[in-house]
Amino acid sequence: MNVSYKRSKAASKALSYILLIGVLALFAGPLLWMLSTMLKTKAETYKYPPSLFPETVTFEAFERLFTLQPLMWQWIGNSVLISVLVALGTVISSSLAAYGFARFDNRAKTALFFIVLITLMIPASVMIVPSFVLYTKLGWIDTWLPLIVPAWLGGAYYIFLFRQFFMTIPRELDEATYLDGGGRFTVYWRIVMPLSKPIIITASIFAFVFSWLDFLGPFLYLKSSENYTLSVGLQFLIGQTSQDFPALAAGAFISILPIGIIYFFAQRYIVEGVVLTGSKG
Numbered sequence: 001m002n003v004s005y006k007r008s009k010a011a012s013k014a015l016s017y018i019l020l021i022g023v024l025a026l027f028a029g030p031l032l033w034m035l036s037t038m039l040k041t042k043a044e045t046y047k048y049p050p051s052l053f054p055e056t057v058t059f060e061a062f063e064r065l066f067t068l069q070p071l072m073w074q075w076i077g078n079s080v081l082i083s084v085l086v087a088l089g090t091v092i093s094s095s096l097a098a099y100g101f102a103r104f105d106n107r108a109k110t111a112l113f114f115i116v117l118i119t120l121m122i123p124a125s126v127m128i129v130p131s132f133v134l135y136t137k138l139g140w141i142d143t144w145l146p147l148i149v150p151a152w153l154g155g156a157y158y159i160f161l162f163r164q165f166f167m168t169i170p171r172e173l174d175e176a177t178y179l180d181g182g183g184r185f186t187v188y189w190r191i192v193m194p195l196s197k198p199i200i201i202t203a204s205i206f207a208f209v210f211s212w213l214d215f216l217g218p219f220l221y222l223k224s225s226e227n228y229t230l231s232v233g234l235q236f237l238i239g240q241t242s243q244d245f246p247a248l249a250a251g252a253f254i255s256i257l258p259i260g261i262i263y264f265f266a267q268r269y270i271v272e273g274v275v276l277t278g279s280k281g
Helices: 001-037 060-068 072-103 108-119 124-138 145-153 157-165 170-179 185-191 195-212 216-221 230-240 245-276
Strands: none
Touching: 001 216, 001 245, 060 072, 060 108, 060 230, 072 108, 072 145, 072 157, 072 185, 072 195, 072 230, 108 157, 124 216, 145 170, 145 195, 145 216, 157 195, 170 185, 185 216, 195 230, 216 230, 230 245
16 A cells, blocks of 8 residues: 555656646747747758757847847837836835725725726726827827826736735734824835835836836837837837847847846745735735
C-alpha cells in the first residue's frame, strides 16, 4: 500500500511538472521567438526552415529602428510621462475616495459604493463615442488630457482595492490621532497611507502598465505624430516597415521591457497588496 501510494504521488507530481512546462512553453514561446528575431539579421528571418537561435547575434535591428523612426525616443518619453501621471493621479484620487468609503460613517455610504462597483459592469466600448464627443467639445483632441485627466477623477477598480485594504487598518489608530489633535486628513496622510505601501505600489503598477499598453485611447485622441505614445508609434511603424521583422521585434521588446523590470522588482508588493485586499469585506 505504501509503495503504491508513493508511485501514485510521484506520477501525480510528474504530471504536474509536465503541465507546468507545457503552460510555460505556451506563454514563453512567443517571447523567446521575439527575442530571437530581434537579434537576427534581416536576411536570416526569411530563411526556411526558420531557426529559434540566431546564427549571428547582432543588434543592428535597434539601430535600424531608431534610424527609420527618429521620433522613437520622443514616443518613449511621451509614454513614460503619461503613464507616470496616470499612476500618480490614480493613487491620489482613488485612495481619497476609498478613504471616505472605509472610514466615514454615512447612511448612503453602502449605496454609493455599490454604484461605484456597478460602473465596473459598463463595457468600455459603450463610452467611446460619448467620451470622444465630450473631449472634442472641450478642445482636448490631439492633447494628452483625455489620457491623463480621467485618472485624476478616480477609478472604480482602484477605489475598490484601496477601500478593501484600508478596512484592514485598525480604527484605533484613527482614534489615537484624533486624541492628539489630528483631523481626518491627518489620519489619511500620516496614518493610513504610510501603512498602505503594498496597495499603493500595486495600484501604481497596474495603472502604469494599463496606461503604457493602452492603444485605443491614444489612437483615438492623438493626431500629431509628435504626441504619439509608443503603442501607437509602433503601429505606425508597422505601416512603414512591415518587412523588417527584426526592427519590429526590437520595438516590441522596448515596449515590454519596462513592464518586465517593474514586475520583477515589485512582485512581492503586488502579491501582498492583492492578498491583503481580500482579507476583509
